[in-house]
Amino acid sequence: MNNLEFTGLVLLISAIAGFLGSLTGLGGGVVITPALTVLMGVDLHYAIGASLVSVIATSSGAASAYVREGFSNIRIGMFLEIATTIGALFGAFLASKISASALGVVFGLVLLYSAYQSSLPEPPAHADLHHHSLAARLRLGGVYPSEDGPAKYLAQRVKAGFALMFGAGTLSGLLGIGSGAVKVIAMDQIMRIPFKVSTATSNFMIGVTAAASAGVYFKRGYIDPGLTMPVMLGVVGGSIAGARMLAGARTRSLRILFSCVVGLLAVEMIYSGFTGKL
Amino acid sequence: MSKIDDERIAVIIGGMLRSGVVVSSAFVLGGGIWYLIRHGAGQPDYGKFHGVPADLRTLSGIFHGVADLDPRSWIQLGLLILIATPVVRVLFSIFAFADERDWPYVGITVLVAAILLFSLFGGR
Numbered sequence: 070m071n072n073l074e075f076t077g078l079v080l081l082i083s084a085i086a087g088f089l090g091s092l093t094g095l096g097g098g099v100v101i102t103p104a105l106t107v108l109m110g111v112d113l114h115y116a117i118g119a120s121l122v123s124v125i126a127t128s129s130g131a132a133s134a135y136v137r138e139g140f141s142n143i144r145i146g147m148f149l150e151i152a153t154t155i156g157a158l159f160g161a162f163l164a165s166k167i168s169a170s171a172l173g174v175v176f177g178l179v180l181l182y183s184a185y186q187s188s189l190p191e192p193p194a195h196a197d198l199h200h201h202s203l204a205a206r207l208r209l210g211g212v213y214p215s216e217d218g219p220a221k222y223l224a225q226r227v228k229a230g231f232a233l234m235f236g237a238g239t240l241s242g243l244l245g246i247g248s249g250a251v252k253v254i255a256m257d258q259i260m261r262i263p264f265k266v267s268t269a270t271s272n273f274m275i276g277v278t279a280a281a282s283a284g285v286y287f288k289r290g291y292i293d294p295g296l297t298m299p300v301m302l303g304v305v306g307g308s309i310a311g312a313r314m315l316a317g318a319r320t321r322s323l324r325i326l327f328s329c330v331v332g333l334l335a336v337e338m339i340y341s342g343f344t345g346k347l
Numbered sequence: 348m349s350k351i352d353d354e355r356i357a358v359i360i361g362g363m364l365r366s367g368v369v370v371s372s373a374f375v376l377g378g379g380i381w382y383l384i385r386h387g388a389g390q391p392d393y394g395k396f397h398g399v400p401a402d403l404r405t406l407s408g409i410f411h412g413v414a415d416l417d418p419r420s421w422i423q424l425g426l427l428i429l430i431a432t433p434v435v436r437v438l439f440s441i442f443a444f445a446d447e448r449d450w451p452y453v454g455i456t457v458l459v460a461a462i463l464l465f466s467l468f469g470g471r
Contacts, residue, residue, distance in 0.1 A: 070390075070391065071387065071388050071389060071390060071391070072383065072386050072387050072388065072389045072390070072391050073383055073387035073388070075391040076379075076383060076387075109393075110393075110394050111393040111394070112393055112394060112395055112396040113396075114396045115393050115396060122426055122429060122430070125429055125430060125432070125433060126368055126371070126372075126429055128433070129364040129365070129367055129368050129429070129432045129433060129436075130364070130365060130368045141357065143356065143357060143360075143440065144452060147437075147440060147452065147455055147456055147459060148452075148455055150437075150459045151455060151458055151459055151462075154459055154462040154463060154466075155462060157466075158462065158465075158466055161466075169396075206451075207451065208449075208452075276364070276432070276433035276436070277433040277434075277436070277437060277459065277463070279433070280430050280431075280432075280433040280434055280463055280466070280467075281462060281463055281466045282466065283430045283466075284430065284463070284466035284467035284468075285466055287404060287426075287427070287430070287467075288404055288405075289398065289404075290397075290398025290399040290400075290401075290403075290404050291398070291399075292399065292423075292426060293393065293399045294378070294382070294399070294403060294419040294420075294422035294423050294426070295382060295386070295391070295419065295422075296391075296393055297375075297422070297426060298375050298378070298379040298382070298422050299379070301372070301375055301426070301429070302372065302375060302376060302379065305368065305372060
């Protein structure tokens with residue numbers, strides 16, 4: 070296989086990943102790395118470099134759509150980005166210390182969990198709204214357009230959410246993923262921010278988190294132009310097509326199907342990690 | 348609480364991010380086609396990690412390559428523009444919060460910007 074054929078194949082895989090990633094809300098980045106390593110035999114460090122860049126592209130590309138809907142909360146996002154960017158630097162540092170095999174096993178486990186989480190139905194809105202002095206002082210709340218008209222919300226358990234965001238950043242820097250699943254858990258489950266606000270704010274944060282580790286990846290030579298070019302273009306093209314096709318609507322069966330594909334790739338990756346094939 | 352200002356800022360930021368992606372994609376696509384014309388028949392070598400050449404890892408190396416019309420440097424420049432889009436977003440938010448006189452958030456945003464700039468320009 071020469072460079073032209075390789076580029077074409079990677080472009081195709083990335084376009085499919087971007088398309089399904091945006092249709093299902095799981096993001097294209099998570100399947101790029103296992104697809105490149107398991108299917109194309111690419112070294113894990115090059116793969117996470119290319120994947121991280123595509124994560125920034127989809128986050129920045131989708132952000133304008135999200136902000137127009139009025140769901141994302143810039144204050145909550147910016148405050149939590151302190152935790153995610155420090156975590157991302159730490160993760161990028163760890164990525165150079167851990168062997169590719171161990172990295173592959175961790176990746177597979179995170180992938181399995183995201184696949185499981187994305188197959189769950191959208192949780193109901195949170196009813197309880199306790200006053201939280203730290204959240205009120207930092208203005209970590211707002212109003213969002215719910216189905217029953219504008220609804221108020223205020224973040225709960227800010228410290229626990231902040232701590233989990235550090236973990237999300239670490240995973241992002243370690244594995245070259247957006248770790249949107251963990252960010253949504255931190256905001257929706259821990260901080261009790263409405264699900265729609267959580268997902269929109271998470272998407273907003275993913276790009277900033279990824280940029281923090283991308284600088285480190287760049288200097289270490291993880292970002293190869295020949296490989297990243299088709300990955301980035303494919304994911305961007307695929308996710309635009311996905312977003313156009315089903316604006317906002319997410320079919321549950323498609324999510325489950327995509328989760329199964331991700332799950333299979335995850336198992337293959339864990340297996341490759343344990344047998345030292347990565 | 349200036350809700351309208353927040354929305355206006357969000358729309359500006361969204362537009363900035365999208366144009367960053369468009370400009371970046373143009374460089375990557377142009378450089379990519381050019382790269383394939385030049386090196387399309389070569390063999391891909393991604394199976395073992397040895398890191399990209401030093402002049403594709405540094406700003407000065409990439410700018411030299413761009414001036415020398417090296418397609419791989421053009422792709423790298425596009426990717427750098429992409430990485431810069433969220434950073435520009437954070438820098439812009441500093442002024443947006445300052446305009447609202449929301450000093451705690453000016454501080455928070457300056458901190459995030461400092462972490463990002465450290466990642467891009469500091470250390471090794």
